[in-house]
Amino acid sequence: MKIKNFTINSVDQVIAKIVGEVLRAFHVEVVTSAEETADFDKFEIFNETKYERVTTRLIVEKDGVKKSFKSAENIRPEERRDAEIHRLIKKNLYKILTEDFKFQPVPYGIMHGVRPTKIIHRWISQGFGLTSHGIFDRDKIAGRLREDYLTNYEKSKLLTEVSIRQIPILNSSDEKTVSIYVGIPFCTTRCLYCSFPSNILPDDEEKISEFMEVLYKDIDAAKADIEKYNFKVQNIYIGGGTPTALPEKFFYEMMKKVFTAFYSDSVKEFTVECGRPDTITSEKVSIMKTYSVTRVSVNPQTMQQKTLDFIGRQHTPEQIISAFKKVRAGGKFKINMDLILGLPGEKNIDVIDSLKQILALDPDDITLHALALKRGSKLQTQLSDKIKSLEDFNLPSDEDVRKTADIAEKILRKKNYLPYYLYRQGYISGQIENIGWCKNGAEGIYNIQIIGEQQIILGIGAAASTKVPDKKNNRLQSVFHAKDLSTYLRDADKYIENRSKLLAEVLDKYE
Numbered sequence: 114m115k116i117k118n119f120t121i122n123s124v125d126q127v128i129a130k131i132v133g134e135v136l137r138a139f140h141v142e143v144v145t146s147a148e149e150t151a152d153f154d155k156f157e158i159f160n161e162t163k164y165e166r167v168t169t170r171l172i173v174e175k176d177g178v179k180k181s182f183k184s185a186e187n188i189r190p191e192e193r194r195d196a197e198i199h200r201l202i203k204k205n206l207y208k209i210l211t212e213d214f215k216f217q218p219v220p221y222g223i224m225h226g227v228r229p230t231k232i233i234h235r236w237i238s239q240g241f242g243l244t245s246h247g248i249f250d251r252d253k254i255a256g257r258l259r260e261d262y263l264t265n266y267e268k269s270k271l272l273t274e275v276s277i278r279q280i281p282i283l284n285s286s287d288e289k290t291v292s293i294y295v296g297i298p299f300c301t302t303r304c305l306y307c308s309f310p311s312n313i314l315p316d317d318e319e320k321i322s323e324f325m326e327v328l329y330k331d332i333d334a335a336k337a338d339i340e341k342y343n344f345k346v347q348n349i350y351i352g353g354g355t356p357t358a359l360p361e362k363f364f365y366e367m368m369k370k371v372f373t374a375f376y377s378d379s380v381k382e383f384t385v386e387c388g389r390p391d392t393i394t395s396e397k398v399s400i401m402k403t404y405s406v407t408r409v410s411v412n413p414q415t416m417q418q419k420t421l422d423f424i425g426r427q428h429t430p431e432q433i434i435s436a437f438k439k440v441r442a443g444g445k446f447k448i449n450m451d452l453i454l455g456l457p458g459e460k461n462i463d464v465i466d467s468l469k470q471i472l473a474l475d476p477d478d479i480t481l482h483a484l485a486l487k488r489g490s491k492l493q494t495q496l497s498d499k500i501k502s503l504e505d506f507n508l509p510s511d512e513d514v515r516k517t518a519d520i521a522e523k524i525l526r527k528k529n530y531l532p533y534y535l536y537r538q539g540y541i542s543g544q545i546e547n548i549g550w551c552k553n554g555a556e557g558i559y560n561i562q563i564i565g566e567q568q569i570i571l572g573i574g575a576a577a578s579t580k581v582p583d584k585k586n587n588r589l590q591s592v593f594h595a596k597d598l599s600t601y602l603r604d605a606d607k608y609i610e611n612r613s614k615l616l617a618e619v620l621d622k623y624e
């Protein structure tokens with residue numbers, strides 16, 4: 114729907130943001146030029162909170178004719194008041210748009226956060242959704258999701274299932290248990306949709322050495338923090354970028370350094386993202402085995418050559434198969450493979466064909482991502498600079514992506530894969546989710562911890578973030594290393610200090 118003038122009776126940034134989220138879900142857009150035709154000349158939203166009731170009015174005008182719509186809900190006294198008012202504004206507007214304007218409901222309703230499973234974990238920690246015998250009442254949890262967030266039946270069930278599966282793993286961590294993230298910001302080429310701050314691997318070895326030196330200083334400082342607080346490392350995750358893009362001698366040195374600094378009996382999972390299959394060699398597989406790696410990602414994204422070429426990945430589907438076999442033969446690694454739904458030009462038969470090809474390899478874990486048009490990606494830049502239009506990219510419709518996800522889910526369940534972690538992003542294709550499916554017992558522990566945000570994560574390397582749950586104040590505190598590589602290299606001491614300061618700020622008050 115196109116509108117000419119949009120107003121809202123609030124200057125509050127949060128209200129503008131949440132109203133924008135609902136409008137975007139239904140593709141309600143303000144026209145950018147006077148020549149463009151619009152469905153309405155005016156689109157005005159009024160929110161009011163009175164007598165513990167939140168009322169939203171939408172007034173639209175076309176050719177001087179006005180129409181008014183209204184929805185209202187009561188505030189629940191047991192909820193945090195500001196969060197409750199925001200939720201009800203979204204709910205009211207969503208109801209007007211679906212009931213009065215007949216927009217097709219979207220799968221996650223008014224749920225727009227990145228980590229929806231955290232909502233269910235909070236409810237459960239407050240005692241909601243448990244029977245008097247301490248058993249999870251799945252119907253009650255799913256029912257509340259539908260009522261509070263207007264999620265559809267299938268997504269309410271899926272969210273409940275995933276959240277409950279994660280609880281034993283979340284509970285396996287105490288205040289001294291941490292995960293380590295090491296970011297290697299290099300790739301061999303840049304994917305069309307990539308919004309990560311990945312850099313093309315330099316030809317000049319001196320430049321790689323320069324990064325390595327700073328990384329090792331960062332590792333040493335994190336090791337000192339671990340010793341100071343007596344932390345137990347549960348998971349080590351080396352991601353990026355593509356860590357295996359590093360030439361062998363650098364990869365070897367880096368693995369040795371990480372292992373020496375962080376590995377002990379407490380480590381349950383040690384993951385290396387190998388991303389691009391064309392960076393995986395038998396030597397690197399053997400280095401990973403030497404240093405006790407337990408989990409490896411080999412990420413095809415698609416098994417369709419035409420799409421691989423279009424998105425800028427310089428490898429073939431055959432290289433994916435051979436890289437997978439190399440890793441399988443090289444050690445007892447759990448292997449994860451990623452696919453992306455919604456890639457340019459891909460129809461549902463392409464995705465299902467890719468899924469069947471990777472299932473034939475029998476990976477332990479498959480993550481289905483949905484393409485997100487993110488700022489900083491070549492794709493989004495070409496769109497916003499009007500170098501290309503959406504039509505040029507031939508992106509599948511939301512409807513197609515949802516249908517593909519449904520078929521994929523049925524295939525995965527039939528093959529005994531279970532959904533175990535889930536997160537969402539803005540502008541995500543089909544308005545669905547990124548979701549990990551694994552064989553029973555092959556859950557990626559780090560994936561659950563990073564989304565669960567209940568464990569300390571120490572971030573090392575460019576673009577890494579450190580997260581420390583402040584249990585006393587019931588909030589998560591974070592510091593971020595620079596995304597830009599040269600800024601990280603220049604100011605590494607400052608980022609290292611920020612990480613130590615954050616730990617001191619949150620943890621020293623419990624000592």
Ligand code: SF4
Pocket residue numbers: 299300302303304306307308309311353354355388389
């Ligand atoms: S492999 Fe990953 S990090 Fe590297 S360019 Fe592609 S999407 Fe970005």
